[in-house]
Amino acid sequence: MATGFTFTVAATDGAARTGAIKTPRGEIRTPAFMPVGTAATVKAMLPESVRATGADILLGNTYHLMLRPTAERIAALGGLHRFMNWDRPILTDSGGFQVMSLGPLRKLTEEGVRFSSHLDGSKHMLTPERSMEIQALLGSDIVMCFDECPALPATEAEVAKSMRLSMRWAQRSRDAFGDRPGHALFGIMQGGVTRDLRQESAKALTDIGFDGYAVGGLAVGEGQEAMFSVLDYAPGFLPADKPRYLMGVGKPDDIVGAVERGIDMMDCVLPSRSGRTGQAWTPRGQVNLRNARHKDDPRPLDESCTCPACTGYSRAYLHHVVKSDEIIGSMLLTWHNLHYYQVLMQGLRDAIAVGRLAGFVASFHAGRASGDIDPL
Template sequence: MTETHAFTVKARDGAARIGELRFSRGTVRTPAFMPVGTAGTVKAMFPETVRSTGADIVLGNTYHLMLRPGAERVAELGGLHRFMNWPLPILTDSGGFQVMSLASLRKLTEDGVTFRSHLDGSEHHLTPERSIEIQRLLGADVTMQLDECVALPCPDEEAERAMRLSLRWAERSKAAFGTDPARALFGIVQGGTVPSLRLASAEGLTAIGFDGYAIGGLAVGEPQDVMLKTLEETVPALPEERPRYLMGVGTPEDILLSVLRGVDMFDCVMPTRAGRHGQAYTRFGRVNLRNARHAADPRPLDEESECPAARDYSRAYLHHLIKAGEILGAMLLTWINVHYYQTLTAGIREAIAAGRLADFAAQTRAAWAAGDLPARD
């Protein structure tokens, strides 16, 4: 990396490390959780509220912004940062996940992928070069290569085919990106859960040379233990001096266990999606505010939380909002969840710096296992 977007490892505790990924718009403290702002918004949250949780970076999506409002329009309006009123770094997903999730609406070739829009049926052709162009128009600080993500489980032959295609697309993405001292380009390791394929992907990407390395194609159907084993086999093959980003992961426990295996960056829709469905993530684990046990409970969700939504509103009120379908319920629970994810990663960083991550992990998991506070009599 150049001086305008540099990654520095500050401390280590076993395989885990804390670091800083610096851009002109701000510094991303790692391990970092990136709230997902797929269509230019972290759902049910104001940008300033997202920032107040401690988030240093958010994620946008090439495919969705390509369809609506269009990358060229966003560029004309000053770029995605200005468009969504987020002055800090933004990472944009390349559209590779939609190659899997929208399989019924796309056609895949060596050249790229043709999508039929889920909005109006219009046809859009996304190549590695066009994906890079869209992300540049959006103004992303971290650009992702276009790749093919496959659902798991899948035959080894299918995993290898997609991995080899992703490597060829990685070369084209790097060529299209060129040299841009203000932005970073990440390659994406694929290969299913086959160790030899993951290693071949990591080696191929390292030979091409990227500013960071993402691990894609996990948390797409495989059990947690399989995901963790794949990380243990893949992470050591990635360059020490570059950030490692586990895409689309995941639960608080997934994040904690992945940090222990050397991962630096995460994103997931889970905290925002759960918030819209009445679920809260807390130091007690996940709490279902739809449950009738909360209907007459005057206590806050967590009186010790620094998040006003968790500290200043009663469980009874949160339960009422969710049951009544009020928008405020989704807003408050999403705020609680994103804040908890940021609190967790901040605690992880502090524990690594103190050399006590194993103790922190054990205590945190024990608290989750103990569960929510009992209902008041």
């Protein structure tokens, strides 16, 4: 384990765990949801507002930051934490997923991926070594290995070939990362929805040795049922004394199901992206503030919520600013959604700590099934 980086499990309930990751920049309570700050900003939010929702850690994006404003520029300006005014832990992804999604704009070889920028067409080469260099320049606390993430559906042969390439890249990432006290490196398990490939990938990563392990290659179109079936066994292939991170997940019911299956960390653009399109997540499910039913409704979005959107504004006002494309609409609904996600995580942590997860999950699903409050 990296110096200054520790993970402890305080309690378990079935496969679910609660505990804490300690880093030099602060503690991350697990299970943790990490808001996504793609381009050194969680869209429509101030960093201190993100912290106020209860977030302990943010995610930054290697691919976007290497293109603009460049990792070298961020390093010269004091690193990503100072650059974006966030003094707590930051996890950066490796850039692999974004590069893979470029399709015809990329060329994959054993060395790495050559690609054209989606911004200006400029040519770049991203390798495990370059990904480690960029993430070191950014100064992120948790660094992700460079991997390839094949889009599903894919043949088992394609998934196996891709996974083994990712495992070779994992070794190169580990070698290039070197010894960086206070900074952690996570390996990424691949293998699609095939148990044997997941097990092979986990063994390869464990043999190399990492500070934490991600379950990659899910939430890429396979559906929740297939994802949960993989999570029924995949976390158990990974060391129990290291954090387990499910990348790119997800909707609230995805998160609850993942935590039930032993996942400690998750990230997703969903709460912030939904907030910018007039969608709000509540204990009663999703609410679309664009709908006309809200235009005369003086009630709060969620009367149990303590976020600024719910304590200071009516559904009618939120409907008005969303329909008018006013910036405050994105601000308020993003804050609300991030707050809702963090309240959900705290509820999961509290329930695991006292051995009452099953009851918490049952009431979570019952609340969502009840649907939104009746129109006036």
